Amino acid sequence: MTHAPTSRLYFLDWLRIAAFGVLVLYHVGMYYVSWDWHVKSPHAGPAPEPWMLLSSPWRLGLLFLVSGVATSTMLARDAGRGWLRARSQRLLLPLACGMLLVVPPQPYFEVVQQHGYAGGYLDFLRLYFQGHGGFCRPGAGCLILPTWNHLWFVAYLWVYTLVLWALVRGVPAALERAAVPALRLLRGPALLLAPLALMVAWRGMLAPRFPSTHALVDDWYNHAAYLSLFLLGAVLARRPEAWDGFARLRHAALVLALAGWAMLALRYTGWPGAEALRGLRPVAFGTAQWCGIAAAIGFARVHWDRDHAWRRYLCDAVFPVYLLHQTLIVLLTQALAPLAWPPLAEGPVLVVLTLALSFAGYEGVRRVALLRPWFGLARRRPSAPLAAAPA
Template sequence: MNTSAPTPARLFFLDWLRIAAFGLLVAYHVGMYYVRWDWHVKSPHAGPWLEPWMLLSSPWRLALLFLISGAATSLMLVRGPAPGWLGTRSKRLLLPLLCGMLLVVPPQPYFEVVHKFGYAGSYLDFLGLYFRGHDGFCGNDGECLILPTWNHLWFVAYLWVYTLALWVVVKRFPHALDAAAARAARLLHGPALLWAPIALLALWRVTLAPLFPSTHALVDDWFNHATYFGMFLLGAAFARWPDVWERLAALRRPALAIALLAWALLALRYTGWLAEPMPPWLWQARGAIFAVAQWCAMVALLGHARRHWDRDHAWRRYLTDAVFPVYVLHQTLIIVFTQVLAPRQWAPAVEGPVLVALTLACSFAGYEAVRRLAWLRPWFGLARAPRQPRGDAALTA
């Protein structure tokens, strides 16, 4: 890595994609309240009707965020790790993780044990169990709720581990990312930019997913590590391969068509045409189709964003700053609001949009409060506000 290399221009379209993906996360987690898939609390109206539409984003949403995070981290390290960079980056990730586990997340497992285990104690009683690491909330399958927990903040823990791994590599081998980008440019030429990542994602899903089901517990989550760390590293290589974004843009239309076709095949499961439980060969085929939907959707999104969203705007600067605190707060707000609205017994078509609106409004209100308190900013992933000169401060006051 040449220290005389120019600092690359900011990739605005990646900022917009990150903002959109986190915004979609709010709607997706509201949707989890209404589907049959395992989640912390469930609506009495939960059923299969929303599940095919959730599949439109579930294959690619998190993988895309890790790819974007890898690209951003790679660009931060383009001149090599600056002194103190890892410490600064760790504070930006680990302080919000700690704050979340101590203050933001606890209402989530509280309402979960009330719903799933019939817990009758107060929230304060539950906090005593939470911080003592109580292990008595166990289901019929023998799986026990781990306390304390990071729940949706597992993404932050994984991102810090992946960032640490990349920092170690760059520290030890300064030219590693440039070499990886050059190799990727040679290997992922033409159609290989589509089929090679699909083949790798399908291989992991067929071989690792049955052995290591998703846990988000870090230490035993090897299938997810293969997928998400792989996407993180691919994003890091893409950041050093400037014309890859134009190649992705050229593939955006066929990739979108293939992704939609793969989604339609995945959605067949909800039509009653496929046997339950599926035979092993059909499950493996479904894993390969999932990988097609995953990567082709990412190519389509990256390509369209490169073509249409690669520009700056005041909203981008505001939303880029807001997205992390909103992410930290949103899932707890969703779960609390589900309990507030439950006695009204609204239909999901009414209740769901209200949940999305309330969550976004209160998440941004939380961000507005956090960004104004200098001592609180680092605990929600925000940089410390620059000090104003005394004259400017007086004028502001």
């Protein structure tokens, strides 16, 4: 399979858009599962969890890999201190805006529902900005305030960007040098098997000792997995022919990813032998993780590597939508709770309203020059034509 040279990998843009779309569905689903989250439906239980596992192993890893590609591409054009300063502003201003303005309603309703907090929102904000540490639950620890909640991805992306920038500044040809042996190693089935083995190793060795916290300083399993994928994306960006390997292996990757998911889902079936296979869960998770990423890239390479009028708009919108969506989900769950709808009726309404209000927020923000950088948009006059945001 061959593709005409293109200055932009459109299929990666579409993958990024789709992955953030799945994120909205996933976070709505978190309201209905038994896993810990900020607020919980009175109908919450394990029934949706196998379906949540269809995307949870690979979705964020895919976003870090795509971000590595985009960061590497930008650094190939400019690796100066000015670029790092601009990139830091593009990531850290929205993170600050999120922690100060967007995120606080999430922990407020969390402490109301899970800690019995009876104060008003303004009273809670005082505690939030003071770093109050008294919201604790046995076995769950204490709520850290202030918090970045779902915006942890932005903080991690900035740190990984800093690591890659320092590498390129210190050894300007490092990525080109790494790309040649990497492409030779990741040839044929090894494109699936070598990264899969690495993801299984991280899961087996680090996840039991360092469970996911999203707190940056102690999250070593997530750093090992996500930084590996970010750096892999950075290397692959220097060898565009590598993407055709994913296209050739897409069907095998999909089969393996579904097999990994099926192994993870066995615990929900009630099958007596499921617990005996507990030791294989790192293999199942690592397989679902990497092969899910590889399958998504492969199918997107074949079917989505083209431009469309919506792509530029959605690329621009995806960061503000990501910034806003989880707070909107929490607010909407509390607004809809008195109606006592069953999950099959309430869930789709939550998805539609969250997307509608998130895009409405984007439409408002993009027209106000002062707000644009605080929501991850390029600085420009409101009347200027839209420019595609970097992935």
